[in-house]
Amino acid sequence: MPFAYRSFRRRTGVACLLLAGALCLAAxxxxxxxxxxxxxxxxxxxxxxxxxxxxxxxxxxxxxxxVRTNFEAPFLYLLFGKDRALLLDTGAGGLAIxxxxxxxxxxWQARHGGHPIHLVVAHTHGHGDHHxxxxxxxxxxxxxxxxxxxAQVAAFFGVxxxxxxxxxxxxxxxxxxxxxxxxxxxxHIMIYDARxxxxxxxxxxxxxxxxxxxxxFGEFRASADRLAAFAATHPxxxxxxxxxxxxxxxxxxxxxxxxxxxxxxxxxxPPAAIAELRQAAGRAGTRPExxxxxxxxxxxxxxxxxx
Numbered sequence: 328m329p330f331a332y333r334s335f336r337r338r339t340g341v342a343c344l345l346l347a348g349a350l351c352l353a354a355x356x357x358x359x360x361x362x363x364x365x366x367x368x369x370x371x372x373x374x375x376x377x378x379x380x381x382x383x384x385x386x387x388x389x390x391x392x393x394v395r396t397n398f399e400a401p402f403l404y405l406l407f408g409k410d411r412a413l414l415l416d417t418g419a420g421g422l423a424i425x426x427x428x429x430x431x432x433x434x435w436q437a438r439h440g441g442h443p444i445h446l447v448v449a450h451t452h453g454h455g456d457h458h459x460x461x462x463x464x465x466x467x468x469x470x471x472x473x474x475x476x477x478a479q480v481a482a483f484f485g486v487x488x489x490x491x492x493x494x495x496x497x498x499x500x501x502x503x504x505x506x507x508x509x510x511x512x513x514x515h516i517m518i519y520d521a522r523x524x525x526x527x528x529x530x531x532x533x534x535x536x537x538x539x540x541x542x543x544f545g546e547f548r549a550s551a552d553r554l555a556a557f558a559a560t561h562p563x564x565x566x567x568x569x570x571x572x573x574x575x576x577x578x579x580x581x582x583x584x585x586x587x588x589x590x591x592x593x594x595x596x597p598p599a600a601i602a603e604l605r606q607a608a609g610r611a612g613t614r615p616e617x618x619x620x621x622x623x624x625x626x627x628x629x630x631x632x633x634x
Contacts (some may be wrong), residue, residue, distance in 0.1 A: 361565045361595040362389075362525070370394035370587035377422040380431065385438070386501070387523055388431055389567065389594075396421040398584040399456040401569050402594065404527055406520065407435050408498020411445045415518060415527055416569065417460030425463035447496065449473040449483070451529030451569055452515035477514045481507070484516075490550065493557075506557060510539055510547025517554070524564035532604055533568020534592040534622050536580060542630040544615050548608040555605045558598060565595035577621040596622055 362383045368375040368391060379391045386407040394400035397419035404415040405428065412432060418424050428446075436442055448464045450457050453475035464470050473483045480486070484494030490507030494516075497503075504519040511530050518527040531537065531550065539547045572580050573592035581588060600622060607618050607625045618625040 361593070361597075362567070364389070364594060367391050367571070367591065367594065368393045368395075368400075369589055369591055370400075371589055378418075378424060378427050380427065383523060383525070386435075387520070387525070390424070390427065392418045392422065392424075394586065394588055397456065398586065399570060400588065401456055402567065402571075404518075404567070405431055406498065406501070406503070407444070408501035409442075410499030411447055411497075413496060413498060413503065413518075414446060414448045414464075416450055416457040417448060417464070419456035420459030423463060424460045425467070443469070446470040447473065449480075449496075449516075450475060450514075451517070451527070452512035454512055454530070457530075457569065475514055477507075477509070480505075480514050480516060490546075491553070504557075504561075506554065508550040508554060510543050510550045511537070513543075515550075519557070519561060519563075521561070524562050526558075526563050526566045526598075528566040528568045528596075530569050532566055532596065532600060532623065533570050533572075534594070534596060535568070535570050535572025536624045536626040537604075538626050538628050539615070540630050541615060541627050544608075544611065544627060548611070551601075551605040551608040555601055558601045563598040563601075565597065566600060567595055573622060573624075578619045578624075580624060592622065 364381050368379045370393065375393055375395065377393050377396050381389050383389065388405040390403040390405065392401050399419045401416060401419055403418055406413045414428060432444065436444060446469065448461065448470060450473065458475060461472055464472055473480060477489055481489040484496055484505040486492045486494035486505065486507055490509050494505035495502055496505060501522055506517040506519060508515045508517050508531050515529055515531055517529060517531065571591050571594055574581060575590045575592055603620060607620065615627040617627065
């Protein structure tokens with residue numbers, strides 16, 4: 328039984344902390360099924376692929392960059408609708424990702440009679456380990472590459488009141504909700520897919536160190552509040568973040584810039600983690616400190632020096 332699933336069962340009872348309705352499970356009911364993944368590459372084998380590919384379903388693909396190419400080892404997501412596909416993040420560099428993405432798109436088209444499909448390249452946020460591969464797509468035909476600034480993200484997804492509003496992206500029979508969640512980074516977003524009930528949570532909530540500059544902690548706290556409000560009215564199967572930095576030992580992370588990830592925590596987090604994060608952010612006060620939890624670590628950092 329995956330570690331994250333066990334911790335989900337421990338933390339979920341008659342009520343799911345602060346979240347009601349969509350997040351709550353009746354006493355004795357089974358938790359929602361997480362996406363089933365084979366073990367992810369962990370840097371311990373010299374011949375592991377630079378970019379590992381696994382599918383949630385035929386239209387929902389997860390790509391993992393090998394830690395051997397970059398210690399960040401980020402996850403990327405490729406979602407298909409009838410008319411458009413979304414590539415969420417382009418990795419940390421050190422490898423070419425477009426050949427794999429083009430092959431996956433070609434495979435999808437072959438299964439759909441050669442149907443043309445427009446590619447949207449967007450980002451969970453603007454840190455370099457999530458957009459290093461953008462240059463591979465700027466000259467790609469029938470492709471949009473979304474900018475990295477909050478105003479560019481808001482304009483593309485139609486967020487009228489950043490960060491309080493919600494944007495949307497219609498892939499064709501598959502409409503995604505775009506949730507502004509600044510704090511970790513000013514343009515951070517999460518993507519909610521009602522079809523799969525998956526929330527692609529970027530660097531705000533994943534099994535790892537959730538870095539927050541202390542001068543932006545208020546924004547992070549407000550984002551956690553809005554996220555909890557959204558989750559209370561939308562059924563969430565699991566959260567899929569952008570990294571894994573936790574081990575299977577509760578509360579234990581890997582060393583900074585670890586070259587290998589043996590015994591890695593499962594990628595999915597249960598929806599109850601949203602309430603746990605909201606509580607942690609709310610009680611942090613005006614001088615937040617490192618706050619270690621079973622599945623993540625809230626990790627305030629000093630403000631970045633002015634440039």
